[in-house]
């Protein structure tokens with residue numbers, strides 16, 4: 013029997029990713045050749061994040077700047093705080109001390125995880141990684157990235173990278189024994205819905221107590237995106253996986269209801285990149301609704317211009333998480349989003365006419381995208397306020413979720429463009445480094461490696477320096493955006 017530890021990467025474990033932890037826990041527990049240990053980093057990250065947020069409120073209480081408002085009040089700042097906590101001094105040590113096995117399996121979502129993987133390898137662990145990071149990049153690219161951040165190449169022999177998806181039948185024991193990079197190509201996704209062994213569940217009550225927020229049980233039915241063209245999106249949605257195809261629909265519904273009960277929640281988030289109302293999906297949603305389940309989906313502006321689509325939302329959905337990203341024609345075209353401001357307005361008018369105001373609206377947008385001028389930035393935010401006003405007027409429960417642009421080394425927004433270039437000047441940076449630098453100035457520990465998230469600065473249409481959105485918009489506008 014082999015002893016292994018399974019964990020989510022501490023650098024990206026802010027969200028409770030029930031799909032990964034549930035299936036992998038079940039797989040390992042069912043395999044009699046494996047003795048699994050589970051490392052619950054989520055709980056400690058969350059309790060620290062809570063403390064960081066309280067400290068930010070204290071330290072910045074007299075600061076009325078837009079960036080202080082963002083750091084104090086935005087819902088999405090907690091993700092930033094969780095990354096800072098994961099990279100804080102001694103944190104990787106603490107996690108590593110709690111790992112009692114030589115072999116460690118880690119689910120990684122993005123390049124933030126690489127320093128932790130390096131740390132484990134440098135502490136004599138044999139590491140198996142999987143997850144979105146591995147599905148997004150070539151094996152060689154991930155290995156080279158680890159060397160780029162200083163890993164001794166000889167330690168790469170202690171790493172294997174696994175692409176694809178784990179289900180209950182996946183032979184993880186064989187993958188570990190073979191010890192070579194591999195891609196899981198055969199799956200029986202009908203098995204993933206029967207999993208009950210998520211180790212995270214054991215701590216949900218504690219989690220609930222200090223977060224005082226509802227828990228959304230999160231699933232993915234279909235991971236493809238019909239659009240698949242946004243330049244900041246590193247997931248190749250063309251490699252479509254339909255996770256519900258091979259399970260009998262009533263069986264799926266029963267399993268979902270059982271799991272929701274186990275997680276003590278009546279909230280289901282279907283995390284498909286672009287949820288579509290197929291007859292099968294409608295049947296599932298209807299049954300869930302009959303059982304008192306509230307459902308949230310992700311969607312986009314283009315779909316929200318369709319009357320029939322909005323009717324389906326009225327019938328089945330309680331919350332929409334809408335990837336707006338920007339209201340600037342230039343920024344939208346720069347990231348190849350497939351619509352412009354007129355499209356946004358069209359969708360809002362359609363929603364005002366057709367959508368029930370019982371549906372909660374959560375708009376996600378990205379701060380510090382490429383822009384042509386200060387005026388264009390101001391216009392973008394005025395338009396966002398307009399979006400909010402138009403929907404609030406119709407009594408929608410509305411919120412924005414601002415996120416900062418993270419320029420991971422690998423995404424298509426590269427320094428070669430006219431509008432965004434790498435920066436070595438901390439006074440000029442935009443995006444997430446603007447926030448990191450601000451927090452550092454206020455005494456927060458920031459150890460995020462610059463070769464993982466690249467500091468960048470913006471240039472306007474004349475090639476002159478363009479400051480961050482935080483320095484262009486007013487605090488009143490920022491308050492509208494984060495509240």
Ligand code: SF4
Pocket residue numbers: 237238239240241242245249285286312335
């Ligand atoms: S619409 Fe969403 S999922 Fe699809 S490519 Fe764009 S960002 Fe990615």
